[in-house]
Amino acid sequence: MKTLIILAHPSATSFNAQWAHASAEACSGEVLWSDLYAMGFDPIECAAHYGRSSDSFDPLKSQFEAAESNALPNDVTNEINKLREADRVIFHFPLWWFGPPAILKGWTERCLAHGEMHRSDARFDSGLCKGKEVLFCVTTGASAIESGPAGKEGDTNMHLWALAYTLRYCGFTIKQPLLLHGIHGYFEGDSEKKLEQRCKAMLAGQKQAIDGWSEIPNVRFNADTDFDEEGQLKLNSPSYTPFIRHTIAAKDLS
Template sequence: MTTTLIVLAHPERRSFNGAWADATDRALRGQGDSVLWSDLNAMGFDPVEAPSHYDRPGDPAPFDVLKAQEAAAKANALPADVTAEIDKIRRADRIVFHFPLWWFAPPAMLKGWSERVLANGALHDADERFDAGRCRGKTALFCVTTGSKAAESGHDGKEGDVSMLLWPLAYTLRYLGFDVLEPRVVHGVHGYHKGAAKQALEQRLHAVLEDHPKTIADFDRLPRIAFNRDTEFDADGRLRPEAHSHSLFIRHRP
């Protein structure tokens, strides 16, 4: 049986993001999968990494996030909320993330979840990352909404290329060893539509939810984001001249 973790990052459970996450849940259960949930805002998850999360009595050294996480992981003393999320990730074969893009990035809640939960020593270390990542064999999908129109979100769009805005989060998961699918993005989702425009949006969103079971059924056949393999970088960590560049984030010098 396949186990999928749904991670929802939206403060309004009745939002389209919430309805889309529910559609993922129904589709997964309909095909017999096991489903785990992390509705981060509803959980009251604390997205801010801080010394207060760790037992450091009398420690005069400045707080070092990586060292604190590593020491806590080795001592089985990571914060309880982090441990619970790590357990879900370890149990899951897939993660489906549902979130909006705000200010050209995923919500702060999701960024903070990444900073705290993807803990050094627990889900990665200096030797087990990228091609050797501890999450090899797991797959992630982003189901994303934007307020901007599709044309504005393209490679030449005024709002910026949505694939590049999502790349840092995708590469975060790649760092852990995940395969990351090409995102599913629904544009023009905001509350300022009126009249016919509002009705058209509602019809469009309804169609997305109706079609979503097909996406879930085809999950293992969906296209993946291409990343460079470890062997395509030299000893200094630079892309080798003969290696193909898959993103403007990692490219050859002009």
């Protein structure tokens, strides 16, 4: 199995970076790397990447036309080639301001290019990356309690839903994320020692997690057939997330 590891953290000595290397060491097959900050990856999609005027720049059209003529920017092409080679992708990043770092959001906007990684007739269940799997390995600064469903910081799994659904759009299967909470540099004394112990335990357990890849549950999404011709969830279809739910009042069903 070929694995692509995508790291989005500006420090090479961060726990996120150490965790990414632990993932790489745990993989038995070939490992590909995208260390976005180390690469100096440009997260901003703009006309300059395509030699166009910004006055009338249409990102989707520009991506599609560049894909058709094999003229996508080199940094994007390199990432697409790695995605195509990989059987699975492991993302390592911290949660900042209730979402992934901007560099990772920009990576999705540029590298999941229209015409190469998705088309109007190839998305969701028929996505071009069908059969490939994704795992998020994520740290938060808040505690596990604060990051839970009833926590003040909001449910981390919900904060990750947009990124998960972006990849689901392209056909990827998404695994339940591995989360480590309360990771920040303001601990002192005994609290700092406990943090170090937790981090070491997570790193030590990464091989077991990767070896048990097939046992990690998949995030559930609605199938294409769960929606009607207008793209609305059918009344008899299940809802797996508050982001896609039934909104018809009970009186309207009687």
